[in-house]
Amino acid sequence: MRVPESDQASTFSVSPDALPQAGPSHLKTNGHAVNGGSNGFKSPIAPNGVSKRSKTPLSRVSLPGTALYDDSSIDREEYVRLVIQSLRDVGYTESAATLEAESGYVMETPEVAEFRQCILEGEWADAEVALLRLGVSEEDGFWEAKFLISQQKYLEYLEVGHTTSALQVLRNELAPMHLDPEQLHPLSSLVMSTDAADLRHRAGWDGAHGSSRRRLLVNLQSYIPSSLMIPPRRFSTLLDQARLHQLSQCLYHNASATSSHFSLYSDHRCDRDMFPRTTTTILEVHTDEVWAIEWSHNGRWLASASKDKSVIIWSIETDPPAISQKLTLRDHEYSVGCLAWSLDDTILLSSSEQCVKMWNTQTGICIRTIEAHADTVSALAWVPDGSGFISGSQDCKITLWGPDGKQRDSWGLTAIRIIDLAVTPDFTRLVAVGESVAGTSPTPLARGDAATPPVSTGRSGAATVSNSSGAHGEHQMVVYNLSTKQQELSIALEGQLTSVKISEDSQYALVNHAPDEIHLWDITTGRMARKYTGQRQGRHIIRSCFGGVDGNFVVSGSEDGNVYVWHRDRGVLLEVLSGHGSGSVNSVAWNPRNKQMFASCSDDCTIRLWEATASAPHGLASSSRAADRTLAEQEQEHEQGGKGKGKSREPWDDGAAVRRGSRSTSS
């Protein structure tokens, strides 16, 4: 338990009140004027002063062996020294001194402390001597370390306006080290800085009174054995690593970083019951198949597009829960296939065949109808800076529109009939998927004629599909540079690609691939990073999305009427959620604000909202343990069933042909 006092206050309050015989306590004010971490520790003599000054000198406890526990692999000395370091960091100086006395281990030798003090106080000449005394030889990089020190010295002279001294350092210390001119030139040009602020800005350096000396110390750390000088906050670093490891092991992790309580007392694990896997609401108003759903950015409205030629905007409030049908947008001549909310949620786009409609989301009035595309508009996406939106069409065109619906730019004819496209959140790239245009090449046709009769439409129950995806010929994922509109990457794939989403870090594209696969592509390298399997997809447009806190999950619809959820990084299938009626689950969408909720839509004319069942933070222990067990089994199966253990953890090549900057051919 901590006394509710600030560190600073306790430092000063202790000294006057301390008992005279409590020897080390007066060192506290000396040694810890600044309590800014271990680097702030300045008293080189603390360990020595302890036992002498204590009233009852502590005898050293002698323990057998070197391990912390009999059967542990942790070195007792290392452990104790880290404890001493953290005790000092927070200001428990006496405890630290006591521990040093009792254990016989010191956090660091007086030489290290002296070196630290020299750096922090800017005693540069002494620092170099101290560095030598630490046994840093020329092979260990003494000159590199000395360069760092001289550089700091040079900058500090410049900062206080001692240009002459600075130039001396430059000439006599930095220049003779025959460095790359590229390293030296920027340094020498800093002489031209107008004032200290300008210097700090140009050098990207925060001055002698900022954190620069402490940073220098961190950089120097790499030249000094860590057993000699322990890296700062080492214990805490290790605990942070443990926390990250536990998070990566938590399959159902869906708690935000701030609210996620992490206790050292027990391992972190999110309860499966806290995961949105139960239908809490069924929205049954559409009179035909529901094909697309999109959440508004504020997470309060859900738009749904249906084969019944209408779009419904639903109001979905969670606090208190209230769900209603806000608006119904009709006037579509055909079924509606795509939706996109503007960044401020004031405009909703819908596409129906070759038409794009812009709707006012408050009044439900159609602001504008765009009929510039010659064929079905299959993708709509607002540009991340709000300057308009992009449409992609089966007519092979990608067009950029202003927020007023006026055409601003066009990609011209692309090599694919667009099926879906997405813009990276960092606003640098556009990723489109679609079917390669056969052009005049008779190859796909001959294939279709001779071997595989093309499926009529997929709408007739009689049509049996033996090779449903291959029948269409070749498909591609194309990555464009958004500003130049140049193609950066093109990946040819055999199966139909029906959906593309981009990860929050703009690094990965999530692509549905028929039959029965979802791919995660690294769009910078053009390599497949993960593959998710389990869902059924043959003939229809099935869409998937990332979801949850940090986009930890991948969710997809499926032609078997279930919703599939995977752990994004581990590729493990977590949930197969049933509930929708017969037909496909066409699309899924995770609430962007309420990460504990997502929606799915189906051929059964309904939309389902999925939420967690447990409202209490602790679910039934027994049931969750059972769930863990089945998961562990499942994961094992998954790994055995895969093409090799560990494969799903590494980025791996699928053998798909990748060409940079040019159209690629199929592998």
Added chain:
Amino acid sequence: MGMSYRRYLAGARVYGCSNCRTHLATIHSMVSRAFNGQHGRAYLFDDVVNVIEGEPSDRQMTTGNHTVRDIYCCKCGVILGWKYDKAYDPQQKYKEGKFILERSLLVDVQ
């Protein structure tokens, strides 16, 4: 059932729906021009795309009794012809699984 986009064909000659130009068949998959429909001349094709098939019904045709389904354009819903499910006369078996499109309802789209 489910959402899908219309298919696009490529070739020397592509026939489309005269009402909405949806691609239907190519000349490469044409089997015969010597058929008659309700609106005059009709073509027999191996494969037709982008059509919806209706319910099967038995119809007495000039070449005998057949089980057929009407086929509709998947975009505009116009009846374009029919598909042969079954031919009762062994001589006519070759038609099974093939499609009739009426010439007057077709347009060259490419």
